[in-house]
Amino acid sequence: MAMQDDLRAIEAQFTKSLANAQNMEALEKLRVSVLGKKGSLTSIMRMMGKIPPEERPAMGRLANTVRANVDEALKQRTTDLTKKALHERMQAEAADVTLPGRRISQGTQHLITQIREEIEDIFCGMGYIVADGPYVETTYYNFTALNAPENHPSRSAKDSFYVVDNAPEGKPPLQLGDSDVLLRTQTSGMQVHYMEENEPPIYMICPGTVFRPDTADANHLPQFTQVEGLVVDEGITFGDLKGTLDYFCREIFGKDRATRYRPHFFPFTEPSCEVDVSCGVCHGKGCRFCKNVGWLEILGCGMVDPNVFKYVGIDPEKYTGFAFGIGVERVAALRYDLPDLRMLMEGDMRFLRQF
């Protein structure tokens, strides 16, 4: 029965060593010492032929059991040790997750461009195209074809930047601004250009820079941004103007904002009005932000004056239309309550980064 004792002793010794094997190397060493070519169990199994035949079945069963036990225990231990190793590695890798991340910082878009693109997208969604026009205009496009009378104060050199005309020959002597050429004071001139070049139906906006001789201060810039809008089609009504601008105001300022239409006067539209949006701070009750009026003026608009249609050869009996002009800096100032418009032109990274 010596073999039987040996088998039991091997198993007992293995179990004891297994408990001491703390890593995969030790475990492998143990496996080789028991199951390797020269391993203790392998050696005993090899002696199986030398025992009496009648004992072989029982001894064989015992040897197989021991071997199965050893295999199973090794497998279990391997799993345990792998888990342990993984656990330790993860513990070592743990970090203070409140530390700042490694960012790839994108740049930001200028506030005015953001709002301009937002306005473009709103109107593109309603089937408009976006037109672009020249910064330097003739008085014809900036005033005359927009029905502005010859004596209109906006034509004066106090309200417009006139520029040197490099081809003044053949033009009548001038007094007003000493030139027939100026930096556009409004994007409205694009109405005329566009109607000259396109047949109705017209659904157009024209965003762009305009210039007026206002010394830069907290509330004025000599250069600012307007978005002109023009619709000319059959059967266009004042109701269409309202529906369009109501939609625009809610898109740009929020669904909860109300609009108010105040009749006004512009040379190139009739009837004309100014549009106010309810104050976002007090919602119409009156507060410091809206100077206790409850409303904030945001744009001017009106039905295209038949005289303007005559200048561009559109039949005012067949077509009607509306036009509007939005001040982008005004929208920006209202949205963010900007204290000083000059910040928009300084390029200060601390300002630009905020939007």
Next chain:
Amino acid sequence: MRVSYEWLKELVDVPADPQELVDEFTRTGTEVEAIERMGAELDHVVVGQVASKEPHPNSDHMWLCKVDVGAQNLNGDGEPEPLQIVCGAQNFEQGDKIVVAMIGAVLPGDFRIKKSKLRGVESCGMNCSERELGLGDSHEGIMILPSDAPVGMPFAEYRGMADTVIDCEMTPNRPDCLSMAGVATEVGAMLDVDTHMTMPSIKQEHGVGPDGADDVSSLVDVQIDDPQLCPRYTARVVRNVKIGPSPEWLAKRVLAAGARPINNVVDVTNYVMFLTGQPLHAFDLGKLSERDGKRHIVVRSAREGEHLTTLDEQDRALTPDMLLITDDRERPVALAGVMGGLNSDIDEGTVDVLLESASFDSGSISRTSRNLGLMSEASIRYERQVDAASCADVSNIAAALFEQCCGAEVVRGMVDEYPLRKEVPAIVLRPDRVRAICGAPIEDEFMTKRLERLGCTVTPTDGQLSVVPPTNRPDLEREIDLVEEILRLWGEGDVEPTIPAARNHPGGLTEEQRRVRLIGSTLRACGLCETSTYCFADARDLARLGMAREVKGVPVRIIRPLVSEQSEMRRDLMPGLLRAVAYNKDHGVPNVKLYEIGRVLFGRENKSLPDEQTYVAGVLSGSWEDDSWNRKHLSLDFFDAKGVVEELLSALRIQKVRYRVPEPEHSAWLQPGLAAEVVVRGAVLGWVGNIHPQTLDLFGIDEPVVAFELSVEALQRLAQDQLPYEDVPTLPGVSVDLAIVVDEDMPYEQLVQRITSAGGKLLRDVRLFDVYRDPVRVGPGKKSMAFSLTYRSDDHTLTSKEVDKAHGRLVTKVMKSTGGEIRS
């Protein structure tokens, strides 16, 4: 236009609360700028009655009174309760009506009435003297009011000092509303209520001459040189005026309208102007020269070199485009429609008055007023057109008031030169057209009614309306003008909003517009922030950069710039961006990464309009970010800027881009050796490089700045929407490293070109991963450039033999073509 509510009340039915009218003004298009309460300084000052008067317990000259102020003071049960007031005056008795300043009143001189104790007794107000109320100098005792003064009535109301002045901003198309009568008409139409304008009339006209047989034409004649500039001129004469202060009602109206009462004659002319909108001028007849027993008024243009001292005692140099009223043609006595002359003004000695009521050309008055920098109540009205048709009526109103307020005798008749009479033609108004334009169900009756309220004559004809507007509405000429009137009175706010269908009109951005957005979003993804700088430029900008005039052309020059640094339009984006860099550095911002997509304007010889082009430019200075706990950053250098340009061109799918060393004379603003032109198929798109340290110095920057500038038009031209698809490799490639030692002046671009052409079709990628210089190991004047080369075939996995063969051939060829050596 200052609208006195008390005055307006006399002319039209108005709501009790001025705020209601203000809301209606806003709704119908009259902008209200301010609401001013006259008599507000007398808030909390009321009529009281002395209920009891007892000696003050601790004083021998003061009284302890109970003063009844009616409902102005209520006890806890809501019952009127007299105020206890300590008073030192001696001139009153129990039962007298007096003036009480209650707690909260602020009397002239910022004298605040508070609850106080006088010799130990509580006093809840003050009984006022005239002086304390700012009404006079009397301080003998407190004011005693007539016994019928209603107890509790605010004192300002009692004295008729209470008024609300609504200050309205009238749009330039509404000259009619620069008068109380015009505003009353507007209010009548707005509220659909009646006006009641009764004007004073002359009681008696006096003849002149022997036995009084002659009329005014024996005293005055009028001659108009140019009827276009003066369509009508009327003159009346009133005699024996007694110059003195105006009656209180007149002074009050003039004051409320915003003028200072001067004397009865001047105040009448101002009052009538505020009432009717027709400016009047009163000359002292005695100061006008007489010839053949008559005064000769001549309306003519000024002559070169003429001068006139106006009523404000300023000497005015006149120019021929100014219109004058002259005395017998020679002596100017007034600047027509703007201001009278000092030589013929009304003063205490005035006896006879010549009254002018005339119409002048609005453009001429506007120019004169602007050129002289002289605005008056008259010029403001003439500028917007004064109704010639009513000159005579207005003159009669003024004459009647001279009679009434100045004791004047009105000379019979009027000299009325009216060479240019304008007819007001009828306008055809189609009610269906009104509804079609407005998109609102406005009824015919509404149109008729409100137009009539505005003073129009409306006659229905064949389903249409024939409308004759009043003469004081030059803005009503066409059907659309009437549509505007109808809509604003009906209510723009009540029109139902609809959105047009935009049928047969596909909208959206163009390809070019989407690409401009892509340029911006790519630069932002690269970490640059968009900025916006002025399109104005300093005339010295390009010289600072050393940019050549041949390239940049002539500037667009502003005739009257606001500041000398903005005297022309920019021809390059870089100066503005460099100023932005300087601004940031000056404000302690070390890392600056900016781009701008903006327009530049190139003037053209013999062309009125410039060539306008769009450029995109960027500036980088400092480092990408501040160093953080787990990442350190290098200073931004040439290759950061170039990387941005490469990324941008790649986003636009622009291929075959080359970077060329520019001629120094075409890149004076760039540091030599760190500057490149961006070239695609022979065309220069722009440049990238380090800004020259001397240029930086001129812009006040003392740190390196790398920058780029590209033509957006060129980018648009070369950009592609898509490139052909290439198969994704399925078979593994083999990488082989190759370090070649070449002469220092061999450019990378050239070396890569040699490698690529030597590599054959199996060579798929060439990547530079190191550049190494060492005088000993590499050799002086040499550099080692290490590449990682990838070989791959699309149809089979390459064997090492194939790779060795291809690589060996490559090395031989490259050595030969470059004269380089393999570095092992």
